[in-house]
Amino acid sequence: MSDQKVYMKGNEALAYGALETGLNAYFAYPITPSSEIPETLAREVGNKKYPKYKCFVQAASELESISMVIGGASTGALVMTATSGPGFSLNQEGLSYAACMQIPFLIADICRSGPGLGNIGPEQSDYFQATKGGGHGHYRLFVLAPNSVQEMASFPKLGFDLAFKYRNPVLILGDAYTGQLKEDVEFPTLEAPNYDVSSWAVGDSNGRRPHILNSMELDYQKHYENMEQIFKKYRRAEEKEVLYEEYLTQDAEIVIVAFGIVSRIARATVNTLRKKGIRVGLFRPVTLWPFPTKALRKLASEGKRFLDIELNAGQMVEDVRLAVGGETRVDFLGKWGGLVPTEREIEHKIQTVEVVAA
Amino acid sequence: MSQQSTFKIKVGKIESLTENPTHYCAGCEHGTLTKLIAATLDELHIRERTVMIDSVGCSVLAYNYLNCDHVVAAHGRAPAVGAGVKRLRPELYVFTIQGDGDALSIGLSETIYAAKRGTPITVFVVNNGIYGMTGGQMAPTTLPGQITTTTPYGRDPALTGTEFDASTLIGQIDGAAYVRRASLVVNEIPNPRGTVYTIKNLLDAKKAVKNAFKVQTLGGFALVEFLSTCSVNWKMPILEAKRYVNEQMIKRFPLGVYRDTFGVEKP
Numbered sequence: 001m002s003d004q005k006v007y008m009k010g011n012e013a014l015a016y017g018a019l020e021t022g023l024n025a026y027f028a029y030p031i032t033p034s035s036e037i038p039e040t041l042a043r044e045v046g047n048k049k050y051p052k053y054k055c056f057v058q059a060a061s062e063l064e065s066i067s068m069v070i071g072g073a074s075t076g077a078l079v080m081t082a083t084s085g086p087g088f089s090l091n092q093e094g095l096s097y098a099a100c101m102q103i104p105f106l107i108a109d110i111c112r113s114g115p116g117l118g119n120i121g122p123e124q125s126d127y128f129q130a131t132k133g134g135g136h137g138h139y140r141l142f143v144l145a146p147n148s149v150q151e152m153a154s155f156p157k158l159g160f161d162l163a164f165k166y167r168n169p170v171l172i173l174g175d176a177y178t179g180q181l182k183e184d185v186e187f188p189t190l191e192a193p194n195y196d197v198s199s200w201a202v203g204d205s206n207g208r209r210p211h212i213l214n215s216m217e218l219d220y221q222k223h224y225e226n227m228e229q230i231f232k233k234y235r236r237a238e239e240k241e242v243l244y245e246e247y248l249t250q251d252a253e254i255v256i257v258a259f260g261i262v263s264r265i266a267r268a269t270v271n272t273l274r275k276k277g278i279r280v281g282l283f284r285p286v287t288l289w290p291f292p293t294k295a296l297r298k299l300a301s302e303g304k305r306f307l308d309i310e311l312n313a314g315q316m317v318e319d320v321r322l323a324v325g326g327e328t329r330v331d332f333l334g335k336w337g338g339l340v341p342t343e344r345e346i347e348h349k350i351q352t353v354e355v356v357a358a
Numbered sequence: 359m360s361q362q363s364t365f366k367i368k369v370g371k372i373e374s375l376t377e378n379p380t381h382y383c384a385g386c387e388h389g390t391l392t393k394l395i396a397a398t399l400d401e402l403h404i405r406e407r408t409v410m411i412d413s414v415g416c417s418v419l420a421y422n423y424l425n426c427d428h429v430v431a432a433h434g435r436a437p438a439v440g441a442g443v444k445r446l447r448p449e450l451y452v453f454t455i456q457g458d459g460d461a462l463s464i465g466l467s468e469t470i471y472a473a474k475r476g477t478p479i480t481v482f483v484v485n486n487g488i489y490g491m492t493g494g495q496m497a498p499t500t501l502p503g504q505i506t507t508t509t510p511y512g513r514d515p516a517l518t519g520t521e522f523d524a525s526t527l528i529g530q531i532d533g534a535a536y537v538r539r540a541s542l543v544v545n546e547i548p549n550p551r552g553t554v555y556t557i558k559n560l561l562d563a564k565k566a567v568k569n570a571f572k573v574q575t576l577g578g579f580a581l582v583e584f585l586s587t588c589s590v591n592w593k594m595p596i597l598e599a600k601r602y603v604n605e606q607m608i609k610r611f612p613l614g615v616y617r618d619t620f621g622v623e624k625p
Contacts, residue, residue, distance in 0.1 A: 025446055055445045059438070060471045067435035067468065071411070071442020074429045079446070097432050202427035203447055206406040212421045214412070214430040 005184040010146070010174060011036035013153035013185045014082070014108055019044060021157045022193045024077040025055040027068040029087055032120045033176040034110035037082040052078075052192075062087040066094030066107075073098070073105040074213050076197030078160055082108035084176075085126055086117065088134070095169055096135030100215035102200070102230070104163035106156060107141075108172040110179035111311075113338045121338020122176035124260060127315035130173045131289040138227070140234050142170040142241070143288040145259040149183035157190055162241060164195035166233055173288060175311065177261040177340070234290075243286035244295055248274065252281030254353060255299055257308045257320050259285045262340070266309055269346040280350055288316070293323040300324035307350060309333045309341060329353075374399040378422045385596030387542035387586040388416050388484060390560065391455065391567075392423050395482070398567045399426065408451040409443050411436040413465075415457035416490045434465025437472035440479040451574055453480035458499040459489045462522050466498075469528065473579050476533035480570045481581040483524060484542075486588040487607060494591030498522035501610060506591070521610055525583045529616030535578025537617040540566045541585040543603040562613070569622040576620050585611055 008016075015037050018026075028038035038058065045056045055072075059065035065081050072079040083091055088109045098105065109130060113123040126134075133139040142162045146152045152174060159170040202211050217223035247267055249255050258266040263284040273280045283299065283306075285292050300306070305328050308317040317332045324330060333349045335341045374396035382388045399405045408426040412418055414433035421428040431439040436454035444452045454461075461469045461483045472479060488506055489495040495508040501521050503512040513521075529537040540563040544555040563584060570580035585607055589599035615623050 025442075027442065057441070057445060057475075060467050063435065064438045064468055064471065067431065067438035068442035068445070070431070070435075071429060071439035071444075072446045073442070074409075074439070075443055075446045077446045079442070093432055094435070101430070202409045202429055202443065203450060204406060205427050210421075210425060210427050212428045212430070214421060214428065216418065216430060 005186055007182060007184055008149065009036055009179065010149045010152040010181050011110065011179040012040050013149045014156060014172065014174070015040035015044070016187060017153040017156040018080050018106065019050045019053055020187050020190055021160050022052045022078050023050070023080055023156075024052055025072045025079045027065040027072065027079070027081050028056065028058045029062045029065045029083065030058070031084045031087045033112055033179050034082050034084045034108065036179070037108065037110075062090035063093060066091040069105050069107070070094055070098050070101070070103055073103045074202045076195070076201030076203070078193065080106040080156070082110065084110045084112045085114045088126060088129065092129070092135035095141065096133070096137050096139060097215050098169050099133070099139035099141065100137065100230070101213045102167035103213060104167050104169065106159045106163060106170050106172065108174060111173060111175040113336065119338050120176060122261060122340065123311045123336055123338065124175055124262070125312035125315065125336060126173065127288065127310070127312060130171055131291070131319075139230070140168070140289050142166070142168060142237065144170065144172050145286060145288050146172060146174055146178055147260050147263045147284070148178070149181055149185045152178055153185045153187060160193060164193070164197070166237055167200070168233070173260070175260055176338075238290040241287060242290045242292045242295070244292040245284040245286060246295075247282040247284070249281035249283055249299060249304070251279055252304055253279045254305045254307060254350060255281045255283050256346070257283045257285070257296070257306055257316070258310070259288060259316065262309050262311060265341065265343060266346060269343045269350075272343060273347060273350060278350065285316070291319050291323070293319070296320060296323035297325065300327040303328065305353065306330040307333060307353060309346065311340060312336050372396045372400055374405045374425050376423055376425050380423055381419055382416065383590045385587060385589045385599060386416070387584070390542050391482065391484060391563070391584055392420060394560070394564045394567050395453070395455070396424055398564070398571060401568070402571055404451050404571070407449065408453070411440040411443070411452065411454045413454055413456040413460045415460050417455040417457060417484065418491070420455055434460050434463070435468055436460065436465065437468045437477070437479065437481055441472055441475075441477045444477060444479050448478070451480075451571060453482065453571070455482045455484065457490065458483060458485045458487065458497045458522070458524070462498040462524050469581070470531065473528050473531045473534040473581065476535065476579050478574050478577045478579060480574050482567070482570070483581065483583045484586050485524065485583050485611065486586040487521070488588050488591050490588045490591055494588075499524075501606065523611065524581070525611070525616040528581050533579060534581060534617050535576070535619040536570055536573040536580035536622060538566045538569070538615050539583045539585070539611060539613050541603065541608070541613055543585060543587060543600050545604055546601070572622050573620060578620060583611075585613070
């Protein structure tokens with residue numbers, strides 16, 4: 001696509017963003033509210049505009065799709081899948097293996113309301129599963145939380161860059177709103193990715209020792225050491241890859257912490273309250289892992305208080321509280337079941353937080 | 359040799375085998391299959407273009423023995439991982455070695471759909487009627503009445519169904535191009551001067567391995583099921599276990615070609 005604006009859904013933008021980045025293959029299992037992603041990518045097979053895009057397969061389950069992703073990505077190709085809550089739960093099996101085998105790929109969870117079948121409305125209730133390593137064993141995914149259709153389009157590039165730099169799966173955690181919302185979006189021309197996979201990818205073993213992508217190590221000491229290398233990698237990422245946005249936090253007495261679609265509502269509320277003379281700002285984590293702990297701690301040390309708002313009953317708020325370490329008060333406003341907080345509800349909550357002078 | 363049959367034995371190092379000693383129990387045919395596959399990779403000169411997908415079970419350590427690239431899959435998912443590799447790199451040879459529990463219980467969906475889509479990969483299933491690695495629990499292929507640690511009074515078909523016939527099932531799938539059941543177990547031939555063993559089954563098994571790779575060259579899905587013993591978990595002496603395959607298992611799991619779309623079985 002050229003540098004002109006296109007009007008499309010977040011899910012479609014995510015699909016085209018991946019194609020523009022140089023996606024080679026997509027392995028699918030449909031689930032609302034993410035299905036425009038596989039539908040778009042099924043249509044684009046054979047489009048000469050994306051010569052690197054070779055294959056689309058609809059799998060029989062999310063267990064199969066994530067396994068196909070692992071196989072495809074083992075060859076060093078750019079591979080992706082997308083799903084929503086119930087499917088994301090099935091994907092956890094493969095994500096645990098892939099994190100340990102250090103296989104880079106992109107996955108999106110267009111989060112719906114849970115638990116169980118819940119409904120197809122927006123929630124951010126997969127936060128724990130996304131950021132804490134939702135499968136068995138100790139591992140992390142990079143988690144990017146877009147809040148606009150534009151970011152749905154640009155995060156695949158960011159995601160693949162991180163995935164290949166760290167040899168780790170990267171998750172784009174959207175929600176039913178960021179997936180279904182239609183907005184203007186631009187696709188800047190991207191350079192073709194040139195990731196070096198020669199030291200690990202499987203394929204031609206001509207003239208080299210075999211490459212073995214494996215999560216198993218029966219020797220306890222060796223497994224300890226292998227995992228220590230992975231944990232060091234996570235610590236490097238926590239130092240270097242944190243992304244967040246601050247809006248009017250400098251003189252704020254109270255800072256709203258919100259990610260994804262909620263940060264859009266919160267930003268509008270900040271604007272409204274500022275007009276009323278209330279010193280409120282917005283802190284928006286863009287990477288949910290690695291979490292912007294240090295930046296929040298700094299704001300806390302300045303005596304600011306926090307209101308965490310999420311589309312769940314309180315998940316990220318635990319990380320916010322860990323970050324501020326009891327230095328200041330952290331209030332919480334949550335909505336779930338497919339509902340979202342209105343500006344008015346946020347205003348009301350801010351005005352009842354006692355420290356803020358009315 | 360009393361029987362008149364001729365075959366060539368390649369003497370010397372098999373390039374596709376590493377020098378690591380295998381962990382397989384005495385009498386187990388997993389090592390036999392590993393060697394047959396290694397010899398075939400050598401004969402076809404495809405070792406360096408081959409990716410093995412290791413499964414979970416006794417076959418999981420095959421990456422220590424077969425000198426090619428490996429991806430170790432989650433339990434049951436090997437055909438799906440293999441499909442992923444093959445879709446991105448169709449010029450590579452991709453194969454799995456899976457147990458009956460892996461391929462026919464937890465991974466049945468992956469096995470069936472790889473066949474149904476005609477994914478050009480090769481799936482080798484070792485059928486020893488039991489979960490070996492986990493210590494002898496009931497497998498989908500456990501025979502009615504057979505005692506395992508989870509059927510301590512014998513497998514009761516009223517409760518758990520009967521044994522699972524993989525070759526018949528996959529042989530019915532139109533996407534599959536080659537389905538064959540072979541045996542890795544030697545046969546006894548009574549002889550006045552003592553027992554003689556014939557390796558005809560192994561030669562057939564070797565042929566099946568080669569045919570399965572040929573089918574992959576032709577763009578088809580191949581599955582070969584190998585009857586095998588598990589004397590340790592069957593709690594039988596090795597020779598008795600081999601007799602059990604040749605006399606009991608073979609009745610429920612007849613050897614033969616169950617599907618051959620490309621006609622590779624022709625001499």
